[in-house]
Amino acid sequence: NAGVTQTPKFQVLKTGQSMTLQCAQDMNHEYMSWYRQDPGMGLRLIHYSVGAGITDQGEVPNGYNVSRSTTEDFPLRLLSAAPSQTSVYFCASSISGVNSPLHFGNGTRLTVT
């Protein structure tokens, strides 16, 4: 099994550009989430989804949109990139929510200039 797949691995954007970070899982997990990781701040939750058609905000949702049209996919959209969004982004999934183990992708390193 591929597990959780994130694309791209690296991305450079100019301020104001938009892009979508892709996340797909092949484990039929109901729960999916997006985190950003910054030095000294650990992983901060951006958005999460408990199932197809359902999304909710996490700790730092501003500047990001998500949708969950299928169980497998959970894309993260940056509508107008800002330098403060420079970070490493991780997608994670679990079989049934936060009391189940989270399976992480290998991350997308985003730089906004």
Next chain:
Amino acid sequence: TQLLEQSPQFLSIQEGENLTVYCNSSSVFSSLQWYRQEPGEGPVLLVTVVTGGEVKKLKRLTFQFGDARKDSSLHITAAQPGDTGLYLCAGSLYNNNDMRFGAGTRLTVKP
């Protein structure tokens, strides 16, 4: 202010030494998880603790969940260079579907 405070932030020790890292909060959690992360990769789950006072052992690693379900510790016995990595604790609050992480303890074990 982070929901989960981890200490120490950095730890550098010699092979064979013992160490303990801590994860503390003023909030009560339904469960706590410990993850290890290596450079360029996502975190990987080590253990989940669910019951207050619970102790779990994974070879040389011992995990404890506080009686009040607000804190946890990770003790490593006879550390090895392969234990090097970033150790993260994560917790979910009751009636909540989001998992919050601490900032992590970066452990380096020198041969």
